[in-house]
Amino acid sequence: MSPALPRPAELRAIALDAARAVVGDLAAAFRSPTAIGPEAKTTHHDLVTVHDRHTEARLVAALTTAVPGSGVLGEELGAQAGTGEAARLTWIVDPIDGTSNFTHGFAMFSVSLAAEVDGEVVAGVVLDPVGRLAFSADADGAYLTRGDGPERPLAEVG
Numbered sequence: 001m002s003p004a005l006p007r008p009a010e011l012r013a014i015a016l017d018a019a020r021a022v023v024g025d026l027a028a029a030f031r032s033p034t035a036i037g038p039e040a041k042t043t044h045h046d047l048v049t050v051h052d053r054h055t056e057a058r059l060v061a062a063l064t065t066a067v068p069g070s071g072v073l074g075e076e077l078g079a080q081a082g083t084g085e086a087a088r089l090t091w092i093v094d095p096i097d098g099t100s101n102f103t104h105g106f107a108m109f110s111v112s113l114a115a116e117v118d119g120e121v122v123a124g125v126v127l128d129p130v131g132r133l134a135f136s137a138d139a140d141g142a143y144l145t146r147g148d149g150p151e152r153p154l155a156e157v158g
Contacts, residue, residue: 005089006067008138011115012123015091016136016145018062019111022055023129026096030130031105049103052076055095059113063091090116097126107131 006014029051056076064070069086073079074093082089091113096102098109107130115123123138134145135154142154 005086005117008115008117008122009140011067011089011117012125012136012138014063014066015113015115015123015125016127016134018059018066019113019125019127019134021062022058022095023111023127023132026051026055026102026111026129030102030107030109049096049099051102052096052099055111056093059093059095059111060091063093063113088118092116092121 005011053076056074060072060074060077060080064072064080067086067089069083070089070091071080071082071087072091072093074095076095081087092115094112096109097112098106101107102109109129111125111127111129113125114121123136125134125136127134132147134143136143136145136151143151144154145151
C-alpha cells in the first residue's frame with residue numbers, strides 16, 4: 001500500500017520551505033554586479049536567466065524529495081510526470097515570477113509555487129525575496145509571514 005499524499009496544509013509548508021531555501025540566492029543575485037545573462041525565450045519580452053534555471057532545479061529537487069513520485073510543471077524546465085499514488089500531485093513552479101523585473105533591477109518579482117492534486121490547486125506560496133514577504137494559502141486559509149516572524153492568518157476558510 002502506498003502512503004497517502006500530504007494534506008493541503010502540509011503541502012503548503014513543503015512549498016514554503018522550498019521557496020525559503022532559494023530566496024537568499026535570488027536576493028543576493030538581484031542587482032548584483034555579476035552577470036544575470038538574460039536570454040529571450042519566445043519573444044524579446046519573455047526572458048529567462050541562469051538564475052531561473054538554477055532556482056527551478058533546486059525547487060524541483062526539494063519538492064520531489066519531500067513528496068517522492070510527485071510530478072512537476074515548471075516554467076523553465078517543463079513537465080515531469082509523477083509516478084505511483086504521488087503522481088496525483090503536481091507541483092507548479094515559477095522560479096522567478098517577474099524575470100523581466102528581476103533582470104532590469106525592479107524589486108517586483110517572486111518565487112511562486114502551487115500544489116495541484118487531481119487537477120485542483122490545494123495550496124500555494126508566493127515569496128518576495130527582496131521584501132521577505134511570504135503569502136501562502138491552503139484549504140484552511142491564507143497567511144502572511146514577514147521575514148522570520150510569525151505566520152499571521154489573513155483569511156480563514158470554513
